[in-house]
Amino acid sequence: MTHKGVVALLLALPLLVGSQVSAAPVRDSYANPLEPTVPDDGTVDSCADPTVLRGQQPGDRYWYMYCTTDPLNDGDVDADGNLVFHPLPMMRSRNLVDWRYVGDALPEPPEWAAEGAGIWAPDVVYSKATDRYYLTFVVTDVDDDVSNEPGCTSDNAIGVAVSRGPTGPWRVSDQPVVGPRRNADGSGTGCDFYWTFDPDVFGDSIGQRGILYYGSYFGGVHATRIEVDRHGMHKRGAAQPIAIGNRYEGANVVERRDWYYLFASATNCCNGPLTGYSVFAGRSRSPLGPFVDREGNSLLAGRVGGTPVISMNGNRWVGTGHNSVFRDFGGQWWTVYHAVNRFDPYFETDPGFTKRPALLDPVDWVDGWPTVRAGRWASDRRMPAPAAQPGEDSRYEPQPVEPQRRGDLLSGPSDDFSGSSLGPQWTWVRPPADGSYGVEAGRFRFDTQAADLYVDNNTASVLTTRAPRRNYVVQTKVRLDLPAAGCCYNFVQAGLVLYGDDDRFIKLAHVSIYETRQTEFAKEVARAPEEYPRYGNTVVGPPGEWTWLRVVREARTTAGGVTSERYTASTRQAGTDWVRGGAWVHHLGDSARIGLVSMGGSGFTADFGGVKVWTLRPAGR
Numbered sequence: 291m292t293h294k295g296v297v298a299l300l301l302a303l304p305l306l307v308g309s310q311v312s313a314a315p316v317r318d319s320y321a322n323p324l325e326p327t328v329p330d331d332g333t334v335d336s337c338a339d340p341t342v343l344r345g346q347q348p349g350d351r352y353w354y355m356y357c358t359t360d361p362l363n364d365g366d367v368d369a370d371g372n373l374v375f376h377p378l379p380m381m382r383s384r385n386l387v388d389w390r391y392v393g394d395a396l397p398e399p400p401e402w403a404a405e406g407a408g409i410w411a412p413d414v415v416y417s418k419a420t421d422r423y424y425l426t427f428v429v430t431d432v433d434d435d436v437s438n439e440p441g442c443t444s445d446n447a448i449g450v451a452v453s454r455g456p457t458g459p460w461r462v463s464d465q466p467v468v469g470p471r472r473n474a475d476g477s478g479t480g481c482d483f484y485w486t487f488d489p490d491v492f493g494d495s496i497g498q499r500g501i502l503y504y505g506s507y508f509g510g511v512h513a514t515r516i517e518v519d520r521h522g523m524h525k526r527g528a529a530q531p532i533a534i535g536n537r538y539e540g541a542n543v544v545e546r547r548d549w550y551y552l553f554a555s556a557t558n559c560c561n562g563p564l565t566g567y568s569v570f571a572g573r574s575r576s577p578l579g580p581f582v583d584r585e586g587n588s589l590l591a592g593r594v595g596g597t598p599v600i601s602m603n604g605n606r607w608v609g610t611g612h613n614s615v616f617r618d619f620g621g622q623w624w625t626v627y628h629a630v631n632r633f634d635p636y637f638e639t640d641p642g643f644t645k646r647p648a649l650l651d652p653v654d655w656v657d658g659w660p661t662v663r664a665g666r667w668a669s670d671r672r673m674p675a676p677a678a679q680p681g682e683d684s685r686y687e688p689q690p691v692e693p694q695r696r697g698d699l700l701s702g703p704s705d706d707f708s709g710s711s712l713g714p715q716w717t718w719v720r721p722p723a724d725g726s727y728g729v730e731a732g733r734f735r736f737d738t739q740a741a742d743l744y745v746d747n748n749t750a751s752v753l754t755t756r757a758p759r760r761n762y763v764v765q766t767k768v769r770l771d772l773p774a775a776g777c778c779y780n781f782v783q784a785g786l787v788l789y790g791d792d793d794r795f796i797k798l799a800h801v802s803i804y805e806t807r808q809t810e811f812a813k814e815v816a817r818a819p820e821e822y823p824r825y826g827n828t829v830v831g832p833p834g835e836w837t838w839l840r841v842v843r844e845a846r847t848t849a850g851g852v853t854s855e856r857y858t859a860s861t862r863q864a865g866t867d868w869v870r871g872g873a874w875v876h877h878l879g880d881s882a883r884i885g886l887v888s889m890g891g892s893g894f895t896a897d898f899g900g901v902k903v904w905t906l907r908p909a910g911r
Contacts, residue, residue, distance in 0.1 A: 317387040317675040318685065322607070322668065323629070323647035326355070326381040326389030328362055334379065334391050335363040336637070337648035338559075338628045339411040339488070339540065341614040342386075345456055346416035346423075346495050351679060354456045355381040355389060355626065355648065356412040356425070362391065364638040364645075373640060377409045378427060380457045386618070386650065386678040392457050395425055400449050400462045407431040411540070411612070414456065415491040417518050419498040424523055425451045425460055426467065426489035426502070437470040442481035445470035448489045448504050450523040463522035468504055468514070468529075484509025488540045488612070491516070492577055501577050503532070503552075506539035511554060513578050532579040533589040536804040537596070537829075538570070540612035546623075549573045551660060552581045552589065553599060553625075555611035557828050560644040563632035564813060564826020565609030568872055569625075570596030571660055583832070584659050585866040592775025593807045593832045600627070600651075600662040601828055601872030604856040607649065607668040608632050608826075615653060615660070620677030620684030623653040623660070629668060632875075635822075642821035650676075654688045665691035665870070694842045694858065696763050697905035703755045703764075703884055706900040707734045712753075719752040719789070719885070727753075734898040736888040738770075738782055743887060745814065745824050748792035754883035757788065757843075761906035764788070764884050765840040767899040770800045770833075777805040784896030785809075786839050787885035788857065790878040791816070793824070796857045798841055799887065800833040807833050811859040813874040831861040831869030836899065838862035842906060853877075 325333040337357035345352045361373040368374055378395035396409055403409075408430035416423050430446045437445035448468040451460035471486055472478035485506035492501040498517055502525075505511035511533035515526045533541070538554035545551075551573045559567045572581030572589040582588050587595025602608040613627035628646035637643045651673070654664040663669060666689070674685030705713050707729050726737040734753075741749035757764075770784045785799025793816035801810045812827040840860040847853045858873040884903065888896040 315385065315388075316682065317385045319672045320387040320650065320675050321672045322649040322651070322670060324387075324389055324626070324650055325647070326391050328391045332363050332365060334381065334389070335647055336360045336645045337379065337381070338646040339612045340626045340628055340648040341413050342616055342626045343414050343416075343456065343494055344616070347421070347455075350456070352382045352384060352456070353386055353678065354414065355383070356395065356414055357381075357648070358410045358412065359408060360646070361637060367639060371639065373637060373643075378412045378425070382457065384678065386624075386676045395458055395460050396427070396451065396462065400429060401464065402433050402436050402466065403429045404431040404433050404443070411488045413490045415493065415500065416456075416495045417498065418495055420518055420520050421454070422518070422520060423453045423456050424491065424518055425453070426491060426523070427451070428487050428489070429466070432466070432470060436466065437483070439481060442483065444481050445483045446486045448486055448502075452520070452522060467502070467516065467523045467525060471509065485539075490541050490543065492543050494616075499526070501543075503541040503543055505533070505541070507536050510535035511538050511541050530578060531590060532581055534591065534594050534806055536806050537594045537808065538589070542614055543577060544615050545577075546655070549575065549658070550577045552579075553613055553615055553660070554589075554596070555613070556596065558826070559609065559611060560646070561609070561823050561826050562630065562635040562642070562644055563608065564815075564823045565630045565635075565644065566602065566811070566826050566828030566872065567609040567611035568601035568828050569599040569611050569613050569627065571599050572596060573658075585831070585863060585869070587832045591832070592773075592805060593834065595832050597659055598830070598869065598871055599653075599660050600625070600667045602874070603667040604873040604875055605668065605670040606631050606633055607670060609644070609646065610649070610668050618676040618678060618684055619680050619682055622676065622684035622686055623655070624650060624676055625653050625662060626650050641819070652686045652688070656690075664688035692909055694763070695907040697907040700758060700762070700903045700905065703757065703903045704901060705755070706732065707898070708732055715755045716753055717755075719754060719792075720750070722751040732899070734886070736784065736886065736896045736898065738784065738892055738894040738896060739889045740892040741889050743787070743792065743795070743797070743889065745793075750887055750889035752787060752789055752885040752887055754789055754885040755901070757882045757884045758903065758905070759880050761844050763840065763842050763904045763906055764901070765838065766886070766901045767836050767838045768800055769836045769897045769899070771895050772802050772807060774807065775805065778802070779891060779894075780804060782890040782894055783810065784888040785886070786841060787887050788841060788843065788878060789883045789885040790881070794876075794878060796841065796874055796876055796878070797887070798830070798839045798859050798861070800837045801890070809833050809837065809839070809861045811871055811874070813876055815876075828872045830859050830871030832863065833861070834863035836864050838868075840868065844906060
């Protein structure tokens, strides 16, 4: 049967009541990724931006999952071999493990969508007041008479569709809920529209009123009050910002113990095997913010806050983001999110088009803060299944991640910069101009350079010392005299580099990105197949006036004799705890060096307060 035939058949299925369909078996365990079945046509292997909702009407025992518009799998092609795009695929399950594809929510786009517009990032909420479900979604390009700017393709908006049931049929409203947005001061002209993406209505069920979150990197994340009726959803009052621009997207807000937790994703969602997309959290006593992280940094600050919830951990999964958080019937919290298999990152017929399957994992709360699998993050082995129905018990028990502990200080590569010149262990890759650096009062001064270390632009100076051949911990602290806020000093930065060569390194640096200051954790590879990236990045904790940077290198040899090197980043501000970030897998080898960089633009100065290197204490000691 063709995909069109499958969709036509299944669009009738949502009218069936859950009790009319045989129950799925209770599952003791599951394994990532989730693979919803497509009748007579394989599995759903890409389910980006997933959101999960328990059926809210009496007698409905299903869970529902909705995904962004994508092909379902590698074989989802038409007669000409072109990938088929499904506008907001819908899945359902009785046990949160065995999912079944039941059709597409919006076979036809809204009348106010421009031709060829994308339909992205669904969210679904139920209203007790109207006994209706409300599907909000992104339209990436609206008709000219909606934005009043002819020819624009970046005038995106949030739409809504209404249904009596969780899988449709959906009736789309004749106007956006949130239309294309200009700068708050009205200064935007032409096609300069903020990114109006990624809607999320607070809660699974509302009355007649609720709160809608939306937004993305360009323009930031906002919240607005909404009201629903039987025909649609309407804004009520002005929107207010809850996260600064150029940091977050994919907001999801839940309430726990009188706190409201904002989950949001950062960096590039779709960079194949080098995707560093990760989820961070802030919390507030109000659903409208202000949201702050564990250390008290605001998500609206220039040195932007955010506590890591999940990032890559060294297994096959990278790009762990755009999540939806919920609780099972045993009281355990869970998150569904998309990720990228770094060994199978792209659709087979379209290298460069990132495939993003849906994953499921438990969320633990440590001292009031959420973390996936007690800090272990994405699972790649069988896991205890959720308690998906009343009367079931949660089977999951947290096993906290073991901390990485320092061993002995290694004097050879370490330097406290206590003299008046660099020690003999240091050598330059491309020495900088005389007078642009120096050892002064226990610090190494290094003026920022109008140079870079990025793919084919390898012009920056790198101060290096030999890295240990064993597992190690390297740490420095840096003060970069950028203003704490304000735009734009792209991409002035200073920090650590674990340097194989100009095209093979790991970098952890304090960096300016438009109106934000962030800590970028990046990986570059020397060679990659055509259409594959060579550089990828994630972010860790917020920088401070002084920012501590730490990278842990762990090499492991497999049974087949292959050595894999895992590099884990952590950052810290003065007077706070370390914030552990993601882990890149790389192959720098025994000739790698530890380096310092200060680059991305001239006019500023970085001060490094010493470099210390320790052995890594073996696990369990």
